[in-house]
Amino acid sequence: MDPQASGGDGKSRKRKSVSPARNESSSSSQSSRNSFFKTHDREYVNSRDAPPGPSRPPQNNAPPQNGSSANSAAPGQRPNPPSNTNFEKYKSLSDITYPFMTDFSEYERCGKIGQGTFGEVFKAKCKKTNRTVALKKILMENEKEGFPITALREIKILYAFDNENVVKLLDICSSKASNFNRYKSTFYLVFEFCEHDLAGLLSNKAVKFKEGETKKLMQQLLNGLFYIHTGKVLHRDMKTSNILINRDGILKIADFGLARAFSHLGTKEKPNRFTNRVVTLWYRPPELLLGERNYTPAIDIWGAGCIMCELWTRSPILQGQNEQHQLQLIGTFCGSITPEVYPDIVNLEPAKHLSLPQNIKRDVKKSLEKHIKDPLALDLLDKIFVVDPSKRLDADGALNHDYFWEDPMPQDLAPKMRSLTQSNFEFTASASRQTQQANAPAHPPHPHPAPGNRAPVHNLNHGRPDAGVKGFFADRVF
Amino acid sequence: MAGNFWLSSHCQQWLFDRQDLQRDRQIDYAVLTEDEYQKILIFYAGVIQAIGEQLKIKQQVVATATVYFRRFYTRNSLKSIDPLLLAPTCLYLASKVEEFGVISNSRFSTVCQNIGKANQGSNRLNNQFDPVVTSLLLAFEFTVKNKYGFAFQQEFPYKINNIFECEFYLLEMMDCCLIVFHPYRPLVQYCQDLGASLDKKEPAQMDAILQMAWKTVNDTLRTDLSLLYPPYLIALACLQIACLTLQKDFKQWFAELNIDLEKMMEIVKVILNLENRTLSRDQLIPTDFSLELHLFVHRVFYNPVLKSFTACGSTLLSIFPSRWIRLLSTVSASAGCC
Numbered sequence: 001m002d003p004q005a006s007g008g009d010g011k012s013r014k015r016k017s018v019s020p021a022r023n024e025s026s027s028s029s030q031s032s033r034n035s036f037f038k039t040h041d042r043e044y045v046n047s048r049d050a051p052p053g054p055s056r057p058p059q060n061n062a063p064p065q066n067g068s069s070a071n072s073a074a075p076g077q078r079p080n081p082p083s084n085t086n087f088e089k090y091k092s093l094s095d096i097t098y099p100f101m102t103d104f105s106e107y108e109r110c111g112k113i114g115q116g117t118f119g120e121v122f123k124a125k126c127k128k129t130n131r132t133v134a135l136k137k138i139l140m141e142n143e144k145e146g147f148p149i150t151a152l153r154e155i156k157i158l159y160a161f162d163n164e165n166v167v168k169l170l171d172i173c174s175s176k177a178s179n180f181n182r183y184k185s186t187f188y189l190v191f192e193f194c195e196h197d198l199a200g201l202l203s204n205k206a207v208k209f210k211e212g213e214t215k216k217l218m219q220q221l222l223n224g225l226f227y228i229h230t231g232k233v234l235h236r237d238m239k240t241s242n243i244l245i246n247r248d249g250i251l252k253i254a255d256f257g258l259a260r261a262f263s264h265l266g267t268k269e270k271p272n273r274f275t276n277r278v279v280t281l282w283y284r285p286p287e288l289l290l291g292e293r294n295y296t297p298a299i300d301i302w303g304a305g306c307i308m309c310e311l312w313t314r315s316p317i318l319q320g321q322n323e324q325h326q327l328q329l330i331g332t333f334c335g336s337i338t339p340e341v342y343p344d345i346v347n348l349e350p351a352k353h354l355s356l357p358q359n360i361k362r363d364v365k366k367s368l369e370k371h372i373k374d375p376l377a378l379d380l381l382d383k384i385f386v387v388d389p390s391k392r393l394d395a396d397g398a399l400n401h402d403y404f405w406e407d408p409m410p411q412d413l414a415p416k417m418r419s420l421t422q423s424n425f426e427f428t429a430s431a432s433r434q435t436q437q438a439n440a441p442a443h444p445p446h447p448h449p450a451p452g453n454r455a456p457v458h459n460l461n462h463g464r465p466d467a468g469v470k471g472f473f474a475d476r477v478f
Numbered sequence: 479m480a481g482n483f484w485l486s487s488h489c490q491q492w493l494f495d496r497q498d499l500q501r502d503r504q505i506d507y508a509v510l511t512e513d514e515y516q517k518i519l520i521f522y523a524g525v526i527q528a529i530g531e532q533l534k535i536k537q538q539v540v541a542t543a544t545v546y547f548r549r550f551y552t553r554n555s556l557k558s559i560d561p562l563l564l565a566p567t568c569l570y571l572a573s574k575v576e577e578f579g580v581i582s583n584s585r586f587s588t589v590c591q592n593i594g595k596a597n598q599g600s601n602r603l604n605n606q607f608d609p610v611v612t613s614l615l616l617a618f619e620f621t622v623k624n625k626y627g628f629a630f631q632q633e634f635p636y637k638i639n640n641i642f643e644c645e646f647y648l649l650e651m652m653d654c655c656l657i658v659f660h661p662y663r664p665l666v667q668y669c670q671d672l673g674a675s676l677d678k679k680e681p682a683q684m685d686a687i688l689q690m691a692w693k694t695v696n697d698t699l700r701t702d703l704s705l706l707y708p709p710y711l712i713a714l715a716c717l718q719i720a721c722l723t724l725q726k727d728f729k730q731w732f733a734e735l736n737i738d739l740e741k742m743m744e745i746v747k748v749i750l751n752l753e754n755r756t757l758s759r760d761q762l763i764p765t766d767f768s769l770e771l772h773l774f775v776h777r778v779f780y781n782p783v784l785k786s787f788t789a790c791g792s793t794l795l796s797i798f799p800s801r802w803i804r805l806l807s808t809v810s811a812s813a814g815c816c
């Protein structure tokens with residue numbers, strides 16, 4: 001238990017390889033610190049008065065404020081105690097460096113590949129390592145809460161996680177403040193790059209998954225969820241566009257902007273009171289729609305079930321137009337939601353004001369039979385689409401289901417993924433489709449489920465409130 | 479989040495040797511003695527604690543904020559950013575990271591009433607800012623004026639935008655390492671274990687020990703311990719102190735632990751030293767804290783620049799010529815420092 005011993009070799013962390021500037025070794029941190037303080041000792045006049053450029057000599061040209069400046073030391077040199085002093089001198093904001101953070105200029109931006117909840121996503125290349133990465137720009141337009149909490153969550157959770165099926169946060173970099181960005185630097189999260197997202201793949205009809213490949217996808221998804229839940233985190237935004245797949249066929253769960261940690265599972269005596277305005281509507285489980293705030297990892301499993309169905313149907317199975325409608329769809333799918341099937345419903349205040357469909361028989365298997373032939377897959381889904389979250393299968397239980405252990409066994413996805421020559425992202429797919437379907441009705445009536453028909457991409461955007469699409473944020477907490 | 483401490487950034491990047499700290503603080507130690515430096519940090523730990531109590535913020539959040547505060551000044555000189563601005567920023571960031579983000583409107587208005595700013599509060603609530611940061615700011619304005627008026631000769635000078643901007647620097651300087659492990663959770667676990675090995679008849683005894691140890695953990699926030707030792711060791715040291723104070727003998731239990739007892743005793747020494755030297759618990763302010771010293775730090779370092787910043791409507795980065803520090807040392811020496 002000696003921390004020195006066990007923590008010692010851990011000091012060479014993965015992040016070091018990405019940005020040697022963060023090196024913790026005494027000599028280099030010392031030198032970077034010195035350079036930092038050197039820049040601080042340099043004195044510039046405020047940028048608003050005289051915007052300094054990098055080429056501009058430090059301060060001799062600077063118009064003295066208050067006209068009282070006389071003493072100016074050379075940059076980087078400790079000024080000697082002067083007889084005559086100038087209070088009014090201070091540093092320009094544009095001169096602030098982030099000595100511990102990689103600069104944005106180390107990456108070369110290639111193109112936009114997505115629009116996340118808190119900003120745009122770009123494909124980029126690290127100039128040093130030549131590694132392709134994804135840069136997520138942290139939008140600071142909403143000045144209400146300072147540094148966006150979604151980004152904070154992503155940073156704190158993903159720095160702690162390390163699993164093959166969870167997207168890796170490699171680094172955080174910042175662009176320098178300059179007069180191009182109103183002296184505010186922009187932060188970027190640097191992720192490993194994945195070639196496809198599941199929504200993009202499914203909308204590309206040329207991509208067809210074999211049974212074994214479907215199993216592999218699901219197995220990896222549940223494996224990632226198992227890791228996340230074991231780490232006591234709720235993802236809270238399961239949907240196909242948040243599932244990434246790289247060209248080695250590895251699936252990765254991404255976008256932890258809504259994720260949160262929980263310290264204990266809520267009990268009767270000590271219930272959790274989380275916000276229930278999470279998860280994109282179509283993937284939202286019944287307990288959230290009924291107003292439960294003491295929810296469990298089971299909410300993510302419901303979403304995983306929806307995603308699993310989509311692997312066959314190719315479009316979301318429960319496309320409600322609002323919360324009430326979503327509950328109705330779930331009712332016709334899983335049978336009436338009554339206290340018999342979900343005892344806790346009597347404790348849910350919001351549920352009392354909702355009129356729920358009555359006397360509908362549960363019919364999960366039958367309604368999916370049209371699309372899914374594998375009886376074991378149907379059985380697994382039947383155990384996932386359980387209204388009562390306490391009776392829903394957990395990630396571990398799902399991974400132990402016979403579905404994953406019977407022929408055809410899960411099959412490596414790498415050959416298929418390597419055969420794809422183009423990236424498939426929901427963002428790029430929907431952009432090209434939107435131009436194709438400019439004449440299509442904006443919200444076509446959409447019976448559920450729509451097999452093999454990925455037409456309602458508009459609809460998708462409607463249901464998947466991505467930033468930028470008509471400013472539609474209704475489903476989002478933030 | 480459970481997380482693994484041994485793999486965390488806390489363990490791998492944010493535990494230092496004493497020599498590390500010494501070296502990192504060179505710039506400040508050139509002008510302040512170690513003792514003076516500590517007093518300033520203790521003072522602000524007290525301010526953070528006071529605000530936390532006023533807003534009824536969870537101790538976990540307060541602890542995280544205090545550790546952020548220390549981490550920042552480990553990498554930076556005290557002169558780089560005004561501690562009076564960094565303190566609310568740390569609290570705000572910690573409240574977001576620890577998911578304390580939602581403060582209800584009713585609670586918010588209670589806060590405003592408590593500090594006699596009901597009108598101002600409701601006005602501010604209508605503007606576009608997050609209630610948490612608004613109430614933080616109000617609480618700081620209030621506390622700085624009333625409780626710590628002796629140390630600051632002017633009203634709290636910062637605005638919400640300053641906090642937002644400072645948040646960036648804080649995040650960056652901490653290398654975006656946000657998760658802090660505290661001794662509280664291991665403490666509770668150790669107490670459970672200790673309780674199990676005890677006579678079942680005396681649960682009250684165990685409660686007293688836990689309470690005492692918990693308070694001691696709160697006190698450790700005023701030291702460098704969180705930068706030097708892993709939280710489980712701090713928890714054990716606090717437990718040890720509680721047992722000694724309440725005169726319970728658990729030597730056997732401690733002896734069976736597979737830990738570095740010497741290190742634990744180092745921590746115990748630091749805590750006892752802290753209590754001897756400075757703390758009178760009710761006051762939050764170390765008794766022999768040199769007010770003049772603090773006043774000088776604040777007046778000499780920050781005010782002149784502040785004036786110009788507010789004049790430009792711009793912000794915070796108060797960068798000071800190091801000559802002011804030298805000046806300070808001569809002035810405080812001549813002032814006799816209490």
